[in-house]
Amino acid sequence: MPQSKLVKVKAQPRRSILSDETYLMIRAMIFAHEIVPGDRVNIDALAVQLGVSQTPIREALARLESEDLIAKEALKGYRATNLLTxxxxxxxxxxxxxxxxxxxxxxxxxxxxxxxxxxxxxxxxxxxxxxxxxxxxxxxxxxxxxxxxxxxxxxxxxxxxxxxxxxxxxxxxxxxxxxxxxxxxxxxxxxxxxxxxxxxxxxxxxxxxxxxxxxxxxxxxxxxxxxxxxxxxxxxxxxxxxxxxxxxxxxxxxxxxxx
Amino acid sequence: MPQSKLVKVKAQPRRSILSDETYLMIRAMIFAHEIVPGDRVNIDALAVQLGVSQTPIREALARLESEDLIAKEALKGYRATNLLTxxxxxxxxxxxxxxxxxxxxxxxxxxxxxxxxxxxxxxxxxxxxxxxxxxxxxxxxxxxxxxxxxxxxxxxxxxxxxxxxxxxxxxxxxxxxxxxxxxxxxxxxxxxxxxxxxxxxxxxxxxxxxxxxxxxxxxxxxxxxxxxxxxxxxxxxxxxxxxxxxxxxxxxxxxxxxx
DNA sequence: AAATACTATTTCGTATAGTATTTTGCCAAA
DNA sequence: TTTGGCAAAATACTATACGAAATAGTATTT
Structure with a gap:
């Protein structure tokens, strides 16, 4: 069984990248209307709800912002963008x-x-x-x-x-x-x-x-x-x-x- | 001079949003070829260089990533994307x-x-x-x-x-x-x-x-x-x-x- | 009633620590 | 010399805690 050496730990499940998963989860929440257009999005609350720290949430929101699904107002926080007019x-x-x-x-x-x-x-x-x-x-x-x-x-x-x-x-x-x-x-x-x-x-x-x-x-x-x-x-x-x-x-x- | 009352403190300089400024600075560095296509972008180093903490850097990189100016490889870090083929x-x-x-x-x-x-x-x-x-x-x-x-x-x-x-x-x-x-x-x-x-x-x-x-x-x-x-x-x-x-x-x- | 002052909440950023993963460099064996 | 593998260093990723500054809301005073 020489293969056992070559294969080794290759099959171990990749560690999940929280900031990516968080991005997908928030995105899904928007599409599922759990976050309604116009809603304010609180970083702390989201972190608690998703069970992660603020860091991944921040990165996810930054990405969502440049897709225009989330809008950021300086010092006021993030909010879900409105529907198309x-x-x-x-x-x-x-x-x-x-x-x-x-x-x-x-x-x-x-x-x-x-x-x-x-x-x-x-x-x-x-x-x-x-x-x-x-x-x-x-x-x-x-x-x-x-x-x-x-x-x-x-x-x-x-x-x-x-x-x-x-x-x-x-x-x-x-x-x-x-x-x-x-x-x-x-x-x-x-x-x-x-x-x-x-x-x-x-x-x-x-x-x-x-x-x-x-x-x-x-x-x-x-x-x-x-x-x-x-x-x-x-x-x-x-x-x-x-x-x-x-x-x-x-x-x-x-x-x-x-x- | 009734105007003086109306105008008030309107002119006070807005506190700068570091994550926004950081975004612009990194972007400018890319356009100025200080960050060359293909370069790895080290978060720590950038934080030291720009004199800010990691948080604004991360948000900036996340935004740049969705513009495809920076690419992220999981667990390997960010790198400037290559020029157009x-x-x-x-x-x-x-x-x-x-x-x-x-x-x-x-x-x-x-x-x-x-x-x-x-x-x-x-x-x-x-x-x-x-x-x-x-x-x-x-x-x-x-x-x-x-x-x-x-x-x-x-x-x-x-x-x-x-x-x-x-x-x-x-x-x-x-x-x-x-x-x-x-x-x-x-x-x-x-x-x-x-x-x-x-x-x-x-x-x-x-x-x-x-x-x-x-x-x-x-x-x-x-x-x-x-x-x-x-x-x-x-x-x-x-x-x-x-x-x-x-x-x-x-x-x-x-x-x-x-x- | 309007202006002001105070309080609470929230955002934004910093600092630090710990873990997971990759990368690097070294050493031994072929 | 080259190859392979292992240990160490570097780096990415996440968590947590803290503080300053701005906003929002409430109460007080004029």
Whole structure:
């Protein structure tokens, strides 16, 4: 058994890096609405709650700050940033319309067999998820959507693009998770907030089937190495998604011009 | 003198936030090549050098990490990230070609009189800088270029775009500063590294006059509220800048496809 | 009612100590 | 000389405690 010497302690579980784990945990708390937008984030309290010292918390918050998920006010402390405003939401989609069709185009050129498998498997999973009940459906579709678009950004093979995508998309993701969490507020009341309005428009109608259909078309074009088609499909997908969210976008854009 | 009461202690100098200042100082050290790409960054040493404790250093490094100017390896410490590779450089320009023409277009629509003044003054400054001697010229033009493009990103009024621009552009800026710092290596030697080759191609020929000429055209279109022209001028400006850097770009792109 | 003073809380930074891990340098064996 | 391994030094990571300074809230005085 000469191997025992070579292998040695290689298998010992890596010591966890608290500042990294803390970062992920705080991030998860934000996405899970345990930390609500606008909340103040107290370092001491967080340290106690997570059972670590202040040092890892500080590093985690510094990172979250440069992702704009946490804002720091000098001498006043940290607080969770607010949700996207209507304008910011529209801006984010304008940005997506710039970079994601290009990403799809490049992915169609550069994707390899491993990537094709990964993409197809993501589509399959999504199609299964359609059969979920309402409770899990919306969350499943939201998560699938995030993974799908991230995959394409990754296979564009452009790190600058992929990193810009990641940095901006987390806000959209958070926004969607928040919209979804407001589901129970829809039925009983007739007051229609921006959020609730969005919810009914986006999820009530087709339960996300349209999005998955469009994803399928995009994936098909990419896997067939058809850049033009992939680009066009991605463009109309994002456009359609934006239209569903805000059919009155033209009004928003007009507002911006006059502001 | 009722004013004296109203003004009061408003002017008292804000206590400096060490973690912010430390962040800026380390960042400046990177841009000044006091911290060279690939260098290990020792927290203790930095704390002693800057005369602060570890806490602000850690927060600063965490922020720099998410900008990708500093990379963290678990349990091994931080190190300054390497310069852009040829591929990353090409990717960055592809990305710029996606977002900056759009930014110029939107700026032409949305810019106000204050913005027009700011843009025009930046152009004036640049034209003065052309008369600098070689020593200061390159740095002046590099800094002007960064400010000019940042201004347009700002006046696109799209925060998502502006933030993506900021995050990606610092790498280009660092790259250019590094290229410029290699100037003295050009003349005497005949060995032609990638960097030195770039330098001669980009700066020796016209001392940046072409870039400023193009900037002037872009600014003119924006200030005249001509979106189409602004967009087109910005596109060809970036394209021309890319071509000057890498006339053999097609080769790079071919390489990517086969990788 | 407004200005002021006082108190409590919180942030920000320092200092220090201890543990885990990596790196380095040395020594022995091939 | 080279290789491999082990011990020592260096470094990263975390915890803890403390203090100064600013903010926020409350009470007091004018």
């Amino acid at each position: 209507v304008t910011e939401f529209a801006d984010l989609f304008s940005f997506r319309l710039l970079i994601e069709p290009y990403a799809a185009e490049q992915a169609a050129i550069l994707i390899d067999s491993k990537g094709i498998k990964e993409l197809q498997s993501e589509i399959s999973n999504a199609k299964e998820a359609i059969n979920f009940n309402d409770e899990r459906l919306i969350e499943a579709i939201t998560e699938h959507d995030a993974r799908f678009h991230a995959l394409i950004a990754k296979y564009s093979n452009n790190k600058t693009l992929a990193s810009a995508f990641t940095n901006t998309h987390c806000h959209l993701h958070l926004f969607r998770l928040y919209v979804a969490s407001q589901k129970h507020l829809i039925e009983p009341s007739d007051k229609t907030s921006f959020i609730q309005d969005l919810f009914s428009r986006y999820y009530q109608s087709d339960r996300g089937q349209l999005a998955i259909k469009q994803h399928t078309a995009i994936a098909k074009a990419i896997c067939a190495h058809n850049p033009e088609k992939a680009k066009a499909e991605m463009y109309s997908h994002i456009e359609s998604s934006l239209k569903r969210f805000t059919p009155d976008l033209h009004k928003v854009q007009t507002d911006r011009k006059t502001s | 040829v591929t990353e450089f090409a990717d960055l320009f592809s990305f710029r070609l996606l977002i900056e023409p759009y930014a110029a277009e939107q700026a032409a629509i949305l810019i106000d009189s204050k913005g027009i003044k700011e843009l025009q003054s930046e152009i004036s400054n640049a034209k003065e800088a052309i008369n600098f001697n070689d020593e200061r010229l390159i740095e002046a033009i590099t800094e002007h270029d960064a400010r000019f493009h940042a201004l347009i990103a700002k006046y696109s009024n799209n925060k998502t775009l502006a933030s993506a621009f900021t995050n990606t552009h610092c790498h280009l800026h660092l790259f250019r500063l590094y290229v410029a710092s290699q100037k003295h290596l050009i003349e005497p030697s005949d060995k032609t590294s990638f960097i030195q080759d770039l330098f001669s191609r980009y700066y020796q020929s016209d001392r940046g006059q072409l870039a400023i000429k193009q900037h002037t055209a872009i600014a003119k279109a924006i200030c005249a509220h001509n979106p189409e022209k602004a967009k087109a001028e910005m596109y060809s400006h970036i394209e021309s800048s890319l071509k000057r850097f890498t006339p053999d770009l097609h080769k790079v792109q071919t390489d990517r496809k086969t990788s």
